[in-house]
Amino acid sequence: MAGGKLSARQKMINLMYLVFIAMMAMNMSKEVLSAFGLMEAKFADSNVATTDRNEALLADLETKGEEKPEEFALPAQNAKLVSTISDKFYKYIETLKVDLLKDGEYSLDSKTGKLPFESMDKTDILDEKWFTGDRLTKAGDAVMAEVAKYKKEIKDVLGTDVKYKKANETFDKLFDTSDVTNNEGDNKGWLDYHFQGFPAIASYTKLTAIQNDVKVTEANMFNLFLGNTLTEAVSLKKYQAIVLADKSAFFAGEKFQGKVVLGKYANVTPTKLSVQGNEIDLSEAIDSLGAAKLDFNVGNVGEHQIDGKFTFLEDGKPLEIDIVGNYVVVPRPNSATISADKMNVVYRGVANPMTISFAGVPDNKVNASGSGLSKGSGVGKYIMNAGSGKEVTINVTATLDDGSKASDQKTFRIKDIPAPTGTMAGQSGLVKLPKRNVEIGTVGAKLDDFVFDLPISVTSFKIKVPGQPTVSVVGTKMNGQAKASIKRARKGDNITIFDIKAKITGNAKYRLKNVSPVIVEVTN
Known part of the structure; x- marks a missing residue:
């Protein structure tokens, strides 16, 4: 313009x-x-x-x-x-x-x-x-x-x-x-x-x-x-349905028990929070919704209680709200269950240690019974002293949280302790030794490749030198008569130590099988 x-x-x-x-x-x-x-x-x-x-x-x-x-x-x-x-x-x-x-x-x-x-x-x-x-x-x-x-x-x-x-x-x-x-x-x-x-x-x-x-x-x-x-x-619009289970774990086949209530999150910071007797750091525990995060070590297998207190300030006075709950601890799956079906064996004459438990059930609610079975020291520990017969059955009953019972059983074969092997100066079978070593040596017995390390004591034995009469000896050392017989042996003679009698130290009642003999070839 x-x-x-x-x-x-x-x-x-x-x-x-x-x-x-x-x-x-x-x-x-x-x-x-x-x-x-x-x-x-x-x-x-x-x-x-x-x-x-x-x-x-x-x-x-x-x-x-x-x-x-x-x-x-x-x-x-x-x-x-x-x-x-x-x-x-x-x-x-x-x-x-x-x-x-x-x-x-x-x-x-x-x-x-x-x-x-x-x-x-x-x-x-x-x-x-x-x-x-x-x-x-x-x-x-x-x-x-x-x-x-x-x-x-x-x-x-x-x-x-x-x-x-x-x-x-x-x-x-x-x-x-x-x-x-x-x-x-x-x-x-x-x-x-x-x-x-x-x-x-x-x-x-x-x-x-x-x-x-x-x-x-x-x-x-x-x-x-x-x-x-x-x-x-x-206003009910502010509420939501919250499921409260009677416990935090259930067994397969067990009925779910609990309740559903209307509630809402109170996004209010407490002045104090304690759980299981320990005071919690509020700066770390409360999230954006006002919920308190719990972080503590669980107990042994079984059901446990959670107790604590929320403390708020209301009307100028402390208001305490109890925390009540429970949880169930089950065994951690850190190992596989592997068994050889034909190797379920216990031995007569020894204290067979056993561990018996029921998954998800505390030890004090598990009962095991069987002929010769007794409670040992420790959680789930038992001792089996097998008696006569060829088999023994162990029955286990567990009391679940709802009071119901669960049962199981297992049968074990009973075997005798195998025959020990005789030894001379710690050696077994065909042994080559000088006559002097035989005279001062010790006659013993051992269990080869046995699952238990049993102490065996020799009580007597017999010795036969070629051309000489058989000599009976009490104990583990040669007596005078046996030494005299050994001195007459010549180089290359086979001295036989046989009919060795032995027993388990601490269990003289159990009769071991015959001890195998020892043959000593004289080297001088």
């Missing part, structure tokens, strides 16, 4: 167009300013009405505190604190509004009693007072400090009482002064985002809205202290 040579008529048309646009902008601004003014008036009226209601609620609390001190003395005291804190902050915001009008030279209309909304379009009043460059002035910092002080004082009244948790969350949202991201994606401070660059009437209205938030907070607190905020707590 401004380029080139224009006629006088065209210039006039262009000028009228610019004036028309300016008039439209002016009219729009007045409408917007008037809208802010109407909003401010609504907030102001609401503040007056809420103040009256809050005074009635506070008076009700004070009366209840006198009539029922054990129930309402503390809530009434807290309500007075909230009233004092709120009134002080409300009046501080009022001083900001008064200063805004004074600095902008605005005053109430003498006829209507209203502010001149349409003329309150200045944006530099608070901009120059609260902001400088990209930071706040001392006056701006003071405003943020007062807001922070108010928030801290209110939250100090609520404390960590579990009943006030929801109120704490609502209050935090209402007075959230964290940075805000605008439509352009820029991160701006709370005071900057809400007040910088706005007309005076908009800032004035926002300050009245903050006063309204103070009054709403006051009303919420008073109702909370009176116990008038039960709707959310009892």
Whole structure:
């Protein structure tokens, strides 16, 4: 429009167009300013009405505190604190509004009693007072400090009482002064985002809205202290079905027993948590849902109880909630069960050690019986002393958690201890020794490749030297007659030691089979 040579008529048309646009902008601004003014008036009226209601609620609390001190003395005291804190902050915001009008030279209309909304379009009043460059002035910092002080004082009244948790969350949202991201994606401070660059009437209205938030907070607190905020707590929409099993493990074929209840997670941090007699570090144990994670060593195989306590702060007093539960420990599958079906053998004459258990059942609920079976030392340990016969059956009965019985049995073959092998000077079979070694040597007996390391004692034996009569000897050493016979042996003669009698040390009653003889070839 401004380029080139224009006629006088065209210039006039262009000028009228610019004036028309300016008039439209002016009219729009007045409408917007008037809208802010109407909003401010609504907030102001609401503040007056809420103040009256809050005074009635506070008076009700004070009366209840006198009539029922054990129930309402503390809530009434807290309500007075909230009233004092709120009134002080409300009046501080009022001083900001008064200063805004004074600095902008605005005053109430003498006829209507209203502010001149349409003329309150200045944006530099608070901009120059609260902001400088990209930071706040001392006056701006003071405003943020007062807001922070108010928030801290209110939250100090609520404390960590579990009943006030929801109120704490609502209050935090209402007075959230964290940075805000605008439509352009820029991160701006709370005071900057809400007040910088706005007309005076908009800032004035926002300050009245903050006063309204103070009054709403006051009303919420008073109702909370009176116990008038039960709707959310009892709404079934907040609950879920929770399965509570009577125990945490069941055997195959066993009936599931437990119950289903309606409940919900209480995302409330306790002041103390103890499990199995040990206090738990709350910073590590509580997750985002308020659930406490358990981490402790389980006991031996069988059913065990879990006991502990949650401690919360409610009505200024510790509230303890018992933790009761149970769990079942089953054997860790760290080995395979491998057996040779034809090798289920116990030996007569020795104490056969056995381990007997029932999967998932503690030792004190397992009973094993059988001929010659007795309880040993240790969990699941038994001793089998087999008697006469060729077989012995061991019966095992377990008592399960529900009181029912489970049984099993196994049959073992009974075998005698194999015949020992005779020895001379520790050697067996055909032995080559000098005559002198035979004279001073010791006659013994051993069990070759036997599963038990049994101590065997020789009690007597016989010795036969070629051309000499047989000599009987008691004990393990050659007597005089046997030595004399050995001296007559010649090189190459085979001296036979036979009919060796032996017994198991500590078990003389058991009769070992005949000990095999030893043949000694004389080497000199």
